[in-house]
Amino acid sequence: MKDRHVSEAVIRRLPKYYRQLQELKKQGIERISSGELSVKMGLNASQIRQDFNCFGGFGQQGYGYQVSSLLKEIGSILGLDQRYKVILVGAGHIGQALTSYSGFARQGFDIVAAFDNDERLIGRQLDVATVRPIGEIAEFLTQNRVDIGIIATPKEVANEICELLTKGGVSAIWNFAPVDVSSENVIVENVHLSDSLYVLSFRLNQLRAED
Amino acid sequence: MKDRHVSEAVIRRLPKYYRQLQELKKQGIERISSGELSVKMGLNASQIRQDFNCFGGFGQQGYGYQVSSLLKEIGSILGLDQRYKVILVGAGHIGQALTSYSGFARQGFDIVAAFDNDERLIGRQLDVATVRPIGEIAEFLTQNRVDIGIIATPKEVANEICELLTKGGVSAIWNFAPVDVSSENVIVENVHLSDSLYVLSFRLNQLRAED
DNA sequence: TAGATTGTTAATCGATTAACAATC
DNA sequence: TAGATTGTTAATCGATTAACAATC
Numbered sequence: 001m002k003d004r005h006v007s008e009a010v011i012r013r014l015p016k017y018y019r020q021l022q023e024l025k026k027q028g029i030e031r032i033s034s035g036e037l038s039v040k041m042g043l044n045a046s047q048i049r050q051d052f053n054c055f056g057g058f059g060q061q062g063y064g065y066q067v068s069s070l071l072k073e074i075g076s077i078l079g080l081d082q083r084y085k086v087i088l089v090g091a092g093h094i095g096q097a098l099t100s101y102s103g104f105a106r107q108g109f110d111i112v113a114a115f116d117n118d119e120r121l122i123g124r125q126l127d128v129a130t131v132r133p134i135g136e137i138a139e140f141l142t143q144n145r146v147d148i149g150i151i152a153t154p155k156e157v158a159n160e161i162c163e164l165l166t167k168g169g170v171s172a173i174w175n176f177a178p179v180d181v182s183s184e185n186v187i188v189e190n191v192h193l194s195d196s197l198y199v200l201s202f203r204l205n206q207l208r209a210e211d
Numbered sequence: 212m213k214d215r216h217v218s219e220a221v222i223r224r225l226p227k228y229y230r231q232l233q234e235l236k237k238q239g240i241e242r243i244s245s246g247e248l249s250v251k252m253g254l255n256a257s258q259i260r261q262d263f264n265c266f267g268g269f270g271q272q273g274y275g276y277q278v279s280s281l282l283k284e285i286g287s288i289l290g291l292d293q294r295y296k297v298i299l300v301g302a303g304h305i306g307q308a309l310t311s312y313s314g315f316a317r318q319g320f321d322i323v324a325a326f327d328n329d330e331r332l333i334g335r336q337l338d339v340a341t342v343r344p345i346g347e348i349a350e351f352l353t354q355n356r357v358d359i360g361i362i363a364t365p366k367e368v369a370n371e372i373c374e375l376l377t378k379g380g381v382s383a384i385w386n387f388a389p390v391d392v393s394s395e396n397v398i399v400e401n402v403h404l405s406d407s408l409y410v411l412s413f414r415l416n417q418l419r420a421e422d
Numbered sequence: 423t424a425g426a427t428t429g430t431t432a433a434t435c436g437a438t439t440a441a442c443a444a445t446c
Numbered sequence: 447t448a449g450a451t452t453g454t455t456a457a458t459c460g461a462t463t464a465a466c467a468a469t470c
Contacts, residue, residue: 009461011413015406033427045427046463053429061428062470078409079416093308100304103389103405147415172415174408178314187418189411193402194314195226197385198289200400202222204358204383205290207398220437244451256451257439264453272452273446 006054013051014078016041021071033064083108085146087170089161090153091116091124091131094176098150100127109148113140134161141168148172155179162188217265224262225289227252232282244275294319296356298381300372301363302327302335302342305387309361311338320359324351345372352379359383366390373399 020041024032034052038045052058052065058073059065075081086104088095091114098104099111111128121131132140140146149165151158151173158177165173165186172187180190231252235243245263249256263269263276269284270276286292299306302325309315310322322339332342343351351357360376362369362384369388376384376397383398391401 007461011410012406014413015403015409018409019403019405035427044463046465047461049427049429050462057429059428060470061468062426064427077413077416079412080409082416084412084415093304093311097304097308098404104408107405109408148411171418172411174411187411187414189407191404191407192226192230193309194230194318195223196400196402197315197320198226198229198291199222200359200383200385200398201290201295202225202288203398204295205293207382218437246451255439257441258437260451260453261438268453270452271446272444273450275451 010051010054013043014074017048017051018071018074018078018080021067021074024067025071029067031064031066034059036064080107083110084148085110085112085144086148086150087112087137087140087146087165088114088129088150088152089116089134089137089165090151090177091118091121091126092152095150095152096126098152098176099129112144112146115140137161137164138168141165141170146170148174151175151177151181153177162186221262221265224254225285228259228262229282229285229289229291232278232285235278236282240278242275242277245270247275291318294321295358296321296323297359297361298323298348298351298357298376299325299340299361299363300327300345300348300376301361301365301388302329302332302337303363306361306363307337309363309387310340323355323357326351348372348375349379352376352381357381359385362386362388362392364388373397 020037034045034048037043037048041048049059052070055073055077058070072081086109088099088111095114099114105111105128114126114129114131115134115137116122116131117134122133124131146168147170149170149172151161151165153161155177158175158179158181162173162175162181162183166183170186173181173189175181175188175190176193178192178194182188231248245256245259248254248259252259260270263281266284266288269281283292297320299310299322306325306327310325316322316339325337325340325342326345326348327333327342328345333344335342357379358381360381360383362372362376364372366388369386369390369392373384373386373392373394377394381397384392384394384400386392386399386401387404389403389405393399
């Protein structure tokens with residue numbers, strides 16, 4: 001098992017491997033070589049072997065990789081062999097979309113509570129939790145260990161929610177508000193959906209400029 | 212104006228610059244140097260100047276960059292000085308979240324129609340359009356030029372919707388279904404929300420492994 | 423054993439960073 | 447003019463790719 005530095009680029013590829021391996025397993029494919037995988041994923045076979053060897057030798061010379069065990073290994077590296085307690089702050093459309101997507105719960109992310117300030121939403125039963133007022137977050141966090149907080153609020157309040165969650169002991173924040181949030185001692189993923197739309201728009205214009 | 216090759220890394224940074232400049236403008240800041248920008252964004256000043264010079268010299272020696280004109284330039288590079296006709300396929304929570312987010316319309320992305328197969332949604336008035344049956348997509352596309360199609364359907368049908376949109380002459384597809392879609396002659400952005408959650412989970416476990 | 427494919431080292435390529443002349 | 451900061455070339459660094467011995 002190696003422990004060399006794992007670059008950002010490698011980390012961002014891990015979920016892609018994970019998804020591809022899930023797909024292979026679903027198709028009943030039991031083994032795969034780095035060469036075959038490279039064709040399916042549009043990567044270089046050397047890169048794939050290098051990536052896997054950041055974490056240890058998962059393959060077998062002359063044979064390749066066993067799909068099910070590689071899937072398990074990468075799942076474990078990503079922490080997907082564990083369960084996480086998640087709370088949602090902001091129960092609008094995005095928030096509801098995330099909580100109602102059963103894939104996340106299946107993968108180990110359990111929404112244990114949802115919060116919003118909108119009177120029309122408070123008390124409403126989402127698929128997984130009843131919506132409570134935002135004012136109850138702090139108290140909830142003193143009584144429940146929570147791993148991940150999802151911020152799906154308007155951007156104006158995102159940063160104060162981030163502070164609130166951090167103070168309450170949440171370890172990580174998945175932020176969908178269109179603003180960067182940050183805080184000491186907490187891991188943050190700022191999603192910024194618009195960024196990918198802008199890239200799409202950029203490519204569209206490049207293409208049109210060619211003609 | 213240069214025309215050197217623009218790398219993927221540069222393209223992905225453009226929206227970040229755009230957002231930062233919008234913020235600066237909102238704050239009433241009229242000029243900024245690459246050095247100041249580098250501090251605010253956590254990038255290297257040389258990198259920022261290199262990035263901008265992929266597209267032309269937008270600065271003034273001894274002065275820096277004028278925020279408003281740089282914002283306009285980058286907006287133009289991203290194609291955000293134009294308007295796009297967008298249709299939504301899949302009017303569930305994610306779809307509704309995207310269409311009701313007014314930021315996109317303000318930025319030039321106009322939802323002109325929405326489609327779904329769910330009887331309970333068909334005929335419903337979203338913020339921007341009435342939900343129509345999926346069967347009407349092909350006809351709609353023969354009568355309306357559409358630039359971008361958003362796929363926010365279950366993964367099972369995502370690829371056939373992608374085909375349908377491409378055949379109908381849509382130029383680009385913004386896909387939120389948790390599966391890669393692709394087609395000839397169309398630009399695709401596959402969003403994969405779960406990937407960022409998995410990265411979050413990875414980091415969380417790295418952190419916990421340190422303790 | 424022979425063939426296949428890994429794990430790993432070495433080579434290449436490209437992206438980031440540093441340096442500095444140009445110039446506002 | 448002197449000071450500041452760009453645009454751009456050169457140096458460095460890191461990531462990707464190639465090559466191949468190890469070995470299943």
